Amino acid sequence: MKKPTQEERRRQCERKRRYRTQGDAMDAALLAGVERRRSAYLCPLCKHWHLTSA
Numbered sequence: 001m002k003k004p005t006q007e008e009r010r011r012q013c014e015r016k017r018r019y020r021t022q023g024d025a026m027d028a029a030l031l032a033g034v035e036r037r038r039s040a041y042l043c044p045l046c047k048h049w050h051l052t053s054a
């Protein structure tokens, strides 16, 4: 699997929902029932948290 380019990261960031804290992101994953398949990461672009898509 190739590494995402800066451009791809930026697009992903814009597309994804942002969470203020890791807890907020994990709460959202729990509500969606996907907490086992997703994890939260701190985005270096917007300084907010996103959930991984895989």
Ligand SMILES: [Zn+2]
Pocket (backbone or CB within 6 Å): 013, 014, 043, 044, 045, 046, 047, 048, 050
């Ligand atoms: Zn972001």
